Amino acid sequence: MGGGTILERIKEIELEIGRTQKNKATTTHLGSLRAKLCKLRRELLEPAPGASGGGGDGFEVSRSGDARVALIGFPSVGKSTILSEFTTTKSEVASYEFTTLTCIPGVLTHRGCKVQVLDLPGIIEGASQGKGRGRQVIAVAKSADMVLMVLDASSGKSEEQRRLLEHELEVCGLRLNKTPPNVTYKRKATGGISVSFTAKAPSITEKDICDVLHEYRVHNADVLVREDLTVDEFCDVIEANRHYVKCLYVYNKIDHTSIEEVERICSQPHCTVLSTYMKLNYDGLVDKVWEYLQLVRVYTKKRGQPPDLTDPLVLTAGRHGTTVESACLQLHKSLVDNHDYTFVWGASVKHSPQRCGLSHSLCDEDVVQIMVRKVASAAADPFNKSTAAPTQSRQQIKKAKKPLKS
Ligand SMILES: Nc1nc2c(ncn2[C@@H]2O[C@H](COP(=O)(O)OP(=O)(O)OP(=O)(O)O)[C@@H](O)[C@H]2O)c(=O)[nH]1
Numbered sequence: 001m002g003g004g005t006i007l008e009r010i011k012e013i014e015l016e017i018g019r020t021q022k023n024k025a026t027t028t029h030l031g032s033l034r035a036k037l038c039k040l041r042r043e044l045l046e047p048a049p050g051a052s053g054g055g056g057d058g059f060e061v062s063r064s065g066d067a068r069v070a071l072i073g074f075p076s077v078g079k080s081t082i083l084s085e086f087t088t089t090k091s092e093v094a095s096y097e098f099t100t101l102t103c104i105p106g107v108l109t110h111r112g113c114k115v116q117v118l119d120l121p122g123i124i125e126g127a128s129q130g131k132g133r134g135r136q137v138i139a140v141a142k143s144a145d146m147v148l149m150v151l152d153a154s155s156g157k158s159e160e161q162r163r164l165l166e167h168e169l170e171v172c173g174l175r176l177n178k179t180p181p182n183v184t185y186k187r188k189a190t191g192g193i194s195v196s197f198t199a200k201a202p203s204i205t206e207k208d209i210c211d212v213l214h215e216y217r218v219h220n221a222d223v224l225v226r227e228d229l230t231v232d233e234f235c236d237v238i239e240a241n242r243h244y245v246k247c248l249y250v251y252n253k254i255d256h257t258s259i260e261e262v263e264r265i266c267s268q269p270h271c272t273v274l275s276t277y278m279k280l281n282y283d284g285l286v287d288k289v290w291e292y293l294q295l296v297r298v299y300t301k302k303r304g305q306p307p308d309l310t311d312p313l314v315l316t317a318g319r320h321g322t323t324v325e326s327a328c329l330q331l332h333k334s335l336v337d338n339h340d341y342t343f344v345w346g347a348s349v350k351h352s353p354q355r356c357g358l359s360h361s362l363c364d365e366d367v368v369q370i371m372v373r374k375v376a377s378a379a380a381d382p383f384n385k386s387t388a389a390p391t392q393s394r395q396q397i398k399k400a401k402k403p404l405k406s
């Protein structure tokens, strides 16, 4: 035990987990094996100190547009065809595998938003361990707001390939269509371990949590569990570097499958079908992507004028949030510092317009008129460029307004 390469040790532990029957007597052992596995996988992914880290030839494509979608899939499932059909960029399409060797960006414009779509080389089993260009591809997937996992519905291997790819992404710290566990974990300097539950959690016990913490050599920490979670998910909380990404499974080439198969696919969650040959379900795919990205378009308006409906601010729930504050930040930081209130029209308010504070959550197609505090001679209209934005900070203003107590 303990010897061999990281990969060999991972294999060994996976085998042992497979061999160990799950029962009361073995839960501690299984928990500690799981935690060990998590640690080893992290070691595998983190380049050794001093090593180049497999970098250098990563696909650094700069982020542009309002959201980023990555096309992930085995070779020749039709990723480049999709990029070429749905964006104005043409990516080379061919019947042989590994046609695409690098990351090719395109832009999909929908409802006034620009979505960056990235075509990528095909990945295969073992990608997470550096097979092919797997690691670079997965690094791009991590940077995306959404993954389109493209599968070949005509191959008869789509389900197997899907499981393999899910495993590769999982091993690299991606969590598809999951939300971060609702657990607070705080390390401390002293005081030992304290675990409390505010919800029933049949999948994990206090002892499991203590065992995992012990494995991570954590001896002082507060843990508050607010929902049920597994030991693996608790390891995710400790590792704290997981990427929670939406994933839509796109079964392409349905021109080569039966109606029954199409029906089977469509009845599964997070799945849609496509045929680029017969141009089938293009609108369905774009609608799904739009639904998953949950982009919030916010139109700004100046006092006494109609809103500007041509150029929305686009907010994303995952990346920067969808509050009035996020909208202000996209325009200028001073709008947050000097924010007085914002008039909001639209679905996020009961009465239109409604005065809202910075923490108010906006909905798609809301209209906002941001009002800043009147400070000295500066005007309240942030969109009027002829009047300089107030330079005093909120604290300064508060101080100035506070009557002196004695
Ligand atoms: N029957 C059928 N074939 C398709 C469809 N979409 C793409 N193809 C074909 O599938 C083959 C592979 O397409 P590509 O777009 O190059 O696939 P890829 O996933 O980008 O492949 P790599 O870059 O090699 O990973 C090409 O011969 C395409 O013409 C489809 O909807 N139906």
Ligand SMILES: [K+]
Pocket: 075, 076, 077, 093, 094, 095, 096, 097, 098, 099, 100
């Ligand atoms: K190909």
Ligand SMILES: [Mg+2]
Pocket: 079, 080, 081, 092, 093, 099, 100, 119, 120, 121, 122
């Ligand atoms: Mg390609």
